[in-house]
Structures are given as C-alpha cells and as structure tokens.
Amino acid sequence: MLLHQKAAAYAKKPHLFIDLAVGFVASPQHCTNLVHIGNLIEKKHRSKIKLQRAFEFSLTDCPIMQELILKTADSALRTLFAPAPARRPCPGVPMADTGTTLDAEERKEAGALMRVNHVGEVCAQALYMAQAFGARAFSGNESLARHMEEAAQEETDHLAWTQARLEALGSRPSLLNPIWYAGAFGMGLLAAKMGTHASLGFVVETERQVEAHLNEHLARLPVADTASRAVVEQMRDDEARHARQAQDAGAMEVPTPVRLAMKHIAKLMTTVAHRI
Ligand SMILES: [Fe+2]
Ligand SMILES: [Fe+2]
Numbered sequence: 001m002l003l004h005q006k007a008a009a010y011a012k013k014p015h016l017f018i019d020l021a022v023g024f025v026a027s028p029q030h031c032t033n034l035v036h037i038g039n040l041i042e043k044k045h046r047s048k049i050k051l052q053r054a055f056e057f058s059l060t061d062c063p064i065m066q067e068l069i070l071k072t073a074d075s076a077l078r079t080l081f082a083p084a085p086a087r088r089p090c091p092g093v094p095m096a097d098t099g100t101t102l103d104a105e106e107r108k109e110a111g112a113l114m115r116v117n118h119v120g121e122v123c124a125q126a127l128y129m130a131q132a133f134g135a136r137a138f139s140g141n142e143s144l145a146r147h148m149e150e151a152a153q154e155e156t157d158h159l160a161w162t163q164a165r166l167e168a169l170g171s172r173p174s175l176l177n178p179i180w181y182a183g184a185f186g187m188g189l190l191a192a193k194m195g196t197h198a199s200l201g202f203v204v205e206t207e208r209q210v211e212a213h214l215n216e217h218l219a220r221l222p223v224a225d226t227a228s229r230a231v232v233e234q235m236r237d238d239e240a241r242h243a244r245q246a247q248d249a250g251a252m253e254v255p256t257p258v259r260l261a262m263k264h265i266a267k268l269m270t271t272v273a274h275r276i
Helices: 003-012 016-025 034-047 063-081 104-139 142-168 177-193 196-220 226-248 256-275
Strands: none
Touching: 063 104, 063 177, 104 142, 104 177, 104 196, 104 226, 104 256, 142 196, 142 226, 177 196, 177 256, 196 226, 196 256
16 A cells, blocks of 8 residues: 555544554564554455454453553553652651751752752653553563562652652642653653663663762752752662662663763753743
8 A cells, every 4th residue: 555545544543543553562462463453454445344344453452551551541640640659768857847947049949959850750750660661561571660660669759759848848840740751751662662771771871860960959959958958869879779770680881872862851851840
C-alpha cells in the first residue's frame, strides 16, 4: 500500500493510533497481536476484509499490558496529585523550624530552589517508572524492572521531603509538573527501548547530573535554612549511591552528545521551575 493510502486509512479511524502506539511499546511476547494491526489494515485493502476486523485485536486481549498501563497511570497520578508517602524520616531538624528563621528574601529563594528539587523528584519518578514499564514491556526483564522500582521508592522519600520543605517555606510545587512528568516519562521509555545497558547508563548519567546540581544548590541555599540543607545533602548522597548501583548493574557509558542534550534539557527545566 502506498504511504498516502495507509495514512488515509489510519485517518478514518484515529483511535487506531492508540493501538499502534501500544503495539510499538509492547514486547512481542506480551502483545504480538497489536503490532500486526497495521498489516491487517493493509490486508483489508488487498482483500476487502472489513476494517472492523482490526478491532478484534485490542487491549482487552492483553491483560499484562492493561495491568502495566494501569499501574503506571496510578503511579503518575499519585506522584502529581497525592502527598508522597516517605519510608524514611526526614533528615535534619524538624521541618517547620527554619521556615520562620529566614527573612522574606531568603525564604523566597529557598522556596524556589526546593521547587526545582521537587520537580527533579517528580521527573525521577517518571524516569524510573517509565524504565520499569519499558523493562517489562520491551524485553520482559523483571529484575531490571524491580531495580528501577526500588530506586523509585527511595526517590519517593525525596519527593515527600521536598514537598514538606515547600510547605514549610510557604512555597508551592511547579505548575508545570504534569508537563515535566510527561517529558521525563517519554525520555525514560526511550532509554528503556534502547536496552538494559543503555537504560542503566541513562540512570547513571541522570543521577550524576542531579548530584552535581544538588551540590550547586547547597552553595546557593541560605545558610540559616538548615532543614532544606539537610534534605538536599541526604538526597545528594542517595543519588550518588543510585548512580553507583546502576553502574554496578552493568550500565554503559552514555555518548557525549546525549550527555550534553540531557544537560541542556535539565538546564531548561531548572530555569523554568525556579519561577513557575
Ligand atoms: Fe532523588
Ligand atoms: Fe536518584
């Protein structure tokens, strides 16, 4: 079938794009029928098989994909709209103490910096959940998926701590968190699609960049904001450990252009999140 004929067939049934997208991310062993939808459409044009035949193959045939998608959607909604449940106590002094010992300017700056760190943790949830999803959907690698989920759990502590600091400082999360989440999720899926070693390499590079960024924030946070500083110091140590763990699990070196692109994206995100 010519390309424009194929595009016209798809345009008549736009919801086929969803199934095709799912077919793209699904691993053959989990969901082979979905990736054949395009072939079915072609067959229809050749042998006049009704297009409705394509709909016989839908998500209802893929309970594993259904479960994965629902689990991932649940995680996204919890990250964006629910208070994060921390497993570890917040490091440092009680959260409310230092919010009142800062002057207005210091409190504003500390709030902006912790908003950036909170965005980073929202993105960490998205990256790890996308990579866990991808590990299962693309290659059926359950141990890698569990590695990603365990790291995401520790990142949940960071999410809770930064949320608490934002409240104590009278600040707020970024209004663009759903966009940050979606973008990071897409990047995580892309990394997962490239295989186990690339996926782990992406984790190593991300965690190293976050570690450097947190060190920079420690230099900028008001000295009197000991609560935020304690949180950031603990997060930095955790991120460094996440990088080491991913390295030990077999991460490959991320190519320089990818590393530079990641730095540029992170710079854009931190600049915008500082304000919005
Ligand atoms: Fe983190
Ligand atoms: Fe981390």
